[in-house]
Amino acid sequence: MLPAPSSERWKPLRAGLVDMFYYDQEEFWFHDGRLLLRGNNGTGKSKVLALTLPFLLDGDLAPHRVEPDGDRQKRMEWNLLLGGKHPSPERLGYTWLEFGRRAADGSEEFRTIGCGLKAVAGRGIARHWFFITSQRPGAELRLLPDSRVPLTREKLREEIGSRGFVYDRAADYRRAVDEHLFGLGAHRYEALVNLLIQLRQPQLSKKPDEKLLSRALTEALPPLSPGLVTTVAEAFRGLDEERDALRSLADAQQAATDFLGHYRRYAKVAAKRKAAGPRLTQSRYEQLGRDLAAAEEAFTAAQQQLDEARGELTALEEQRAELEARRDALRADPAMRDAERLEQLRQDAERKEKAARDREDDRDRQASQVRKYDGRAGQAAHQAGTARDKLAEALREAADASADARCAQQHRTALA
Structure with missing residues (x-):
C-alpha cells in the first residue's frame, strides 16, 4: 500500500520511454519541476511530450487527446509499430513519469506513474x-x-508487489493519480487535464492569440450544471433585490435625516414661542411675590405701631383718672376755702386741666394715629389678600402654560 500524501507538493523528476517510438530506453530529467527539450524538427520532441504529458495524467488513448495537433489519424499503435516499419509484428513498451517531494520530517518520497502498451499488427493496441x-x-x-524484453502486465504486477497498484481501466487510474498526487477531486482533476490538453496545442505557441487562448481555456472548463446556474441566478437576483432594498433604506434614512433637521429647527422655534407665556407668568409671579413680601413687611410695621399707640393711650387714660381723683380730693379739702389757696389751687387746677386737655389732645392724636395705622393695616391686609389671589391666579396660569409647553415637571421642580 502507498502511504498517504502529506501537504507538500509533488514535483516531476524524470520521464522515461521504454521500447517506444525510436527509443529503446530513454530518460528525460526535470530541473526544479521543469523540462526543456531542444532539437531539430523530426527528432521526436513532440512524441516525447505526447507519450508523457498529459497522457500519463489522462490515460485516454484517443488520438485527439494524445497528439498535440489533435490529428485523429495518428493512432497510438503507430508509436509502437512505426506504421509497419518496425521489424516485429508486435511490440510492448512503457511510458512513465516520476514525481518526488521532501516530507515535513526531511525524508524523501517518490511516486511513479506509467502506462504499458502492447500493439499487434492488424489489431492496433491489443x-x-x-x-x-x-x-x-x-x-x-x-x-x-x-533480457531486453519489457515486462508484461503480470510480471509488472509481481515487480511492484505491495508497493503499488496496476489498473486496466483509465478511470480507476485517473482516480488513483488524483488521490496520491493532487487531491483535487474528480471534477477539478478532469478540468485540469482538459486545460493541459488545450494549452499544449501548437497553434497557441506558434501564433499567440488572446482570443484563441481564451477560447481554449473556456473549452477546457467543465460544463456547469443547470442546478448550479439556477442557484447562481437566484443568488444574483437576490443581490439585485437586496441592492434595491438597501437603496430604498438609504433614501428613507436620508429623507428622515433631512426631515429631522427641519423639524428640530421648527421644534426650537415652537418651544420658544410656547415658553413665552410661562416665562411672562413666571415673571409676574416673582414680581407679585416681591410685592407681597413688601406688603407683609408694611403690615407688620403698622401693626407694631398700632400696638405702641394703644399702650400709650392706656397710660394716658390711667393718668387722667389719677388727676381727676386728685382734683376731687383737693375740692373736698377745707383748706381750699382759703382764697389764695383756692387761687393757687385754681391755677394749679387750670394747669392740670390744661395738661389734662393736652393729654386728651395727645390721646386724641394718638387715637387718630391708631385709627390711621389701623386703616393702613387693614388696607395692607386687603392688598396682601389681593396679592395672594393674584399669585394663585398666576400659579394656575403658569401651570396651564407649562402643561401646554410639556414642561410641567420642570416647572414644578423650579417652584419646589
Whole structure:
C-alpha cells in the first residue's frame, strides 16, 4: 500500500520511454519541476511530450487527446509499430513519469506513474494497462530487464508487489493519480487535464492569440450544471433585490435625516414661542411675590405701631383718672376755702386741666394715629389678600402654560 500524501507538493523528476517510438530506453530529467527539450524538427520532441504529458495524467488513448495537433489519424499503435516499419509484428513498451517531494520530517518520497502498451499488427493496441508505485524506475523498478524484453502486465504486477497498484481501466487510474498526487477531486482533476490538453496545442505557441487562448481555456472548463446556474441566478437576483432594498433604506434614512433637521429647527422655534407665556407668568409671579413680601413687611410695621399707640393711650387714660381723683380730693379739702389757696389751687387746677386737655389732645392724636395705622393695616391686609389671589391666579396660569409647553415637571421642580 502507498502511504498517504502529506501537504507538500509533488514535483516531476524524470520521464522515461521504454521500447517506444525510436527509443529503446530513454530518460528525460526535470530541473526544479521543469523540462526543456531542444532539437531539430523530426527528432521526436513532440512524441516525447505526447507519450508523457498529459497522457500519463489522462490515460485516454484517443488520438485527439494524445497528439498535440489533435490529428485523429495518428493512432497510438503507430508509436509502437512505426506504421509497419518496425521489424516485429508486435511490440510492448512503457511510458512513465516520476514525481518526488521532501516530507515535513526531511525524508524523501517518490511516486511513479506509467502506462504499458502492447500493439499487434492488424489489431492496433491489443492491450494496455496503467500503474502507480512508490518505486523508482531503474534500481527498484526495472521495466526493461536484462533480457531486453519489457515486462508484461503480470510480471509488472509481481515487480511492484505491495508497493503499488496496476489498473486496466483509465478511470480507476485517473482516480488513483488524483488521490496520491493532487487531491483535487474528480471534477477539478478532469478540468485540469482538459486545460493541459488545450494549452499544449501548437497553434497557441506558434501564433499567440488572446482570443484563441481564451477560447481554449473556456473549452477546457467543465460544463456547469443547470442546478448550479439556477442557484447562481437566484443568488444574483437576490443581490439585485437586496441592492434595491438597501437603496430604498438609504433614501428613507436620508429623507428622515433631512426631515429631522427641519423639524428640530421648527421644534426650537415652537418651544420658544410656547415658553413665552410661562416665562411672562413666571415673571409676574416673582414680581407679585416681591410685592407681597413688601406688603407683609408694611403690615407688620403698622401693626407694631398700632400696638405702641394703644399702650400709650392706656397710660394716658390711667393718668387722667389719677388727676381727676386728685382734683376731687383737693375740692373736698377745707383748706381750699382759703382764697389764695383756692387761687393757687385754681391755677394749679387750670394747669392740670390744661395738661389734662393736652393729654386728651395727645390721646386724641394718638387715637387718630391708631385709627390711621389701623386703616393702613387693614388696607395692607386687603392688598396682601389681593396679592395672594393674584399669585394663585398666576400659579394656575403658569401651570396651564407649562402643561401646554410639556414642561410641567420642570416647572414644578423650579417652584419646589
